[in-house]
Amino acid sequence: MVTRVIGAGSLARDLGRWRNADDGEGDSSARRSARPAYLALAEGIRLLIHDGRAPLGVALPSERDLAATLGVSRTTITSTYALLREHGYLISRQGSRSTVALPRDVQHDGIKPARSILATMAPPELPTIDMTYAAMAAPLEMQEAYSTALHGIPAYLGTHGMDPVGVLALREAIARRYTARGLPTAPDQVLVTLGAQHGLRLLLNVLTAPAARVLIDHPTYPNAIEAIRDVGARPVPVPLRPEDPVARWDLDGIRSAARQTAATLAYLVPDYNNPTGLLLDAAGRAELAAIARETRMTVVIDESMADLGLGDEVPPPPVAAFAKGAEIVTIGSASKSFWGGLRVGWIRTNQSLITKLLGIRSTVDLGTPVMDQLATVHLLEHADVILDRRRDQLRSQRAALLDSLAEELPDWRVTVGAGGMSVWAQLPSSVSTALAATAPNHGVLLAAGPRFGVQGAFERFLRLPFTHQEPELRLAVKGIASAYEALTPRAADPLTPLTCY
Numbered sequence: 001m002v003t004r005v006i007g008a009g010s011l012a013r014d015l016g017r018w019r020n021a022d023d024g025e026g027d028s029s030a031r032r033s034a035r036p037a038y039l040a041l042a043e044g045i046r047l048l049i050h051d052g053r054a055p056l057g058v059a060l061p062s063e064r065d066l067a068a069t070l071g072v073s074r075t076t077i078t079s080t081y082a083l084l085r086e087h088g089y090l091i092s093r094q095g096s097r098s099t100v101a102l103p104r105d106v107q108h109d110g111i112k113p114a115r116s117i118l119a120t121m122a123p124p125e126l127p128t129i130d131m132t133y134a135a136m137a138a139p140l141e142m143q144e145a146y147s148t149a150l151h152g153i154p155a156y157l158g159t160h161g162m163d164p165v166g167v168l169a170l171r172e173a174i175a176r177r178y179t180a181r182g183l184p185t186a187p188d189q190v191l192v193t194l195g196a197q198h199g200l201r202l203l204l205n206v207l208t209a210p211a212a213r214v215l216i217d218h219p220t221y222p223n224a225i226e227a228i229r230d231v232g233a234r235p236v237p238v239p240l241r242p243e244d245p246v247a248r249w250d251l252d253g254i255r256s257a258a259r260q261t262a263a264t265l266a267y268l269v270p271d272y273n274n275p276t277g278l279l280l281d282a283a284g285r286a287e288l289a290a291i292a293r294e295t296r297m298t299v300v301i302d303e304s305m306a307d308l309g310l311g312d313e314v315p316p317p318p319v320a321a322f323a324k325g326a327e328i329v330t331i332g333s334a335s336k337s338f339w340g341g342l343r344v345g346w347i348r349t350n351q352s353l354i355t356k357l358l359g360i361r362s363t364v365d366l367g368t369p370v371m372d373q374l375a376t377v378h379l380l381e382h383a384d385v386i387l388d389r390r391r392d393q394l395r396s397q398r399a400a401l402l403d404s405l406a407e408e409l410p411d412w413r414v415t416v417g418a419g420g421m422s423v424w425a426q427l428p429s430s431v432s433t434a435l436a437a438t439a440p441n442h443g444v445l446l447a448a449g450p451r452f453g454v455q456g457a458f459e460r461f462l463r464l465p466f467t468h469q470e471p472e473l474r475l476a477v478k479g480i481a482s483a484y485e486a487l488t489p490r491a492a493d494p495l496t497p498l499t500c501y
Contacts, residue, residue: 003097004236004260006054008061008069010253011045014053014241015070018044037072038079045080046089049100050430052218052457053239059097060090102456128440129476132447134274134421134465136393138339139386141379149374162366164358166192166346167373173380174332174346182317183348191354192368195345196304196333200267201227203300203329203347205360207265208233215257215266217249219424219452219461221274221302224267236261237454240276242415242424248278251287258295265298270319272305275452275463276424277417279309282316289319292327301330304345307337307387309419310395326350334376336421337387344368344376394421400470404477409484414464422465427484430459434487435480442486444479 019040048054060066063077070077081098084090088103156167165171171187178185193199208214210232216225218237228235238253249270257263270280270288280288292299301319309315320328326349333345347357379386398416401423405414413426427435436448449458466473 003059003099004057004257005059005097006061007252007256008065010250011048011054011061011066012069013244013247014048014239015041015044036079038076038083041070041072041076041080042083045084046087047460049089049102050457050459052237052453052455053241054100055218055237055239055457056100056102056455059099062097128443128445129468129472129479130445131465131468131476132445133340134463134467135336135340136390136421136467138341139379139390141382141386142339142342142375145375145378146371148378149371152374153371156370161370163370164361164365164367165354166190166368167370167377169377170344170373170380171346173377174348177380177383178318178330178348181315181321183321185348188351189348189354191347191349191357192373193331193345193347194365194368195335195343196302196331197223197227197345198343198365199331199333199345199347200224200300200302201231202357202360202364203331204228204231204233204265206353206356207298207300212265213261213263215254215261215263215268215297216454217268217273218454219273219275219449219458219463220267220269222447222451224302225454228267233265235454236263237457240273240278242276242278242417249280249284249288251284251291254288255291255295258291258297263295263297265300266292267300267302269302269305271301271303271315272308272417272420274305274420275422276415277310277420277422278415279313279315279418280319285316285319286322289322289324289328293324297327299328301328303330304333304336305420306332307383308391308394308421310391310398311418313418320348326353329353334379337383337390338376338379342372342376342379344372394466397466397468397470397473398423401464401466401473401477404474405464408477408481421467422463425462425464427460427462431484431487432459432462435462435484438486439480439483442479442483444476444483446480 019037045054060081063074063081067074067077081090085092085098089101090098091101092098168187170192171190174190175185175187193202204227208231212233213236214228214233215238216235218239225235236257238250238257241248241250270285272279288299303318318330320330330348331345332348334342402414402416405412405425411428415424432449436446439446447463449461450456452458452463468476
């Protein structure tokens, strides 16, 4: 099996100012610059491993290539790799490249991300704010939507009510919205599902096989990772770079990973990525579609958050608008835009794939409830008014969350994306799982960073949704700050510095 390799240029870009970068361990720049270059470089690479930027099982660049790219001697790289091997961050095998690993004393299961914390861990008398989900309460129009659906349901009562493709009125409404966004769509290109997650699972059943590789953003939506694993496929992470305003999606990395792993499928969230809120621009979308064609890879685009842009920029057209064939498949949902209890989603693709999906669907369910579909038609007809109000609410709540974080946890670094429902916070220390375990005792439920990655990544990160009302958000941040302060000194300390003997 061919081992995937990180390019020297990509690694150098992620390392940044590795010689004297402040990684939160409290050393001054002057002190760092006095350290041997190989030690500083080893610490930089180690942090990339813990943050999921250098995925486990991937090979580092050759010593010659990395030395030339960083402008250091090959001896420096040799010493760096030797130190990483000594501390368990590289595994060497005879006749093959050294691959990224985690030391045995770093706790992770290597397969599944950390699960959410049970609410029962909190004292019963303590009010608990659940920050493990990113979803809003229903809009005012929800009751009206179901009332309208109730008046429309008699037209369907003379049928068996089981339509695996979806009610025509809803497919027409979805097709009109895609067309208005720059992607001409006919109703027969739309399959209505029980939410975006259901749509993804149907696609995985048709488009993957056991042990197949599926490229994913890293970080990404946790339930998508689980769905990929549940069908026996293997998620292949391609890191996002939230700090890079130009190249937040590593498109070269996606192209390279597709070629090196022979992946035939990718699952990406370029429309306000969950959890970071990042948005891929039009040029990036065009290149992504080109990569799909070059590598003969089908790309599943999750547009669950597509309606939730919170900036002033005009959203780019859907990724599928840049496709020339069937290389881009789009899934969408009414759950994030309107209400999580509205289990209505859809797949936008060609009729040939829809026929295959219907063959699989008959073994799982017989269609989406008609009432929910009719309610969604009403909501889509009034979407502009509803979504404008919800976006204003999210902006206000995000501002409250950021203000509270700046006040209570000023040393946390927060990525504020262009939209979505959450921010991605970087902690000074690798204590995300420990913090999530402690937080219920302080009235907050948290989803630890490793839930959004694979193989123990993102221990220095935490997703913080801003879907609660402002008073609850401020109270939640106070609870998080209290939990963070209560961590044991050992848990709260940064990664133990690498030492040489």
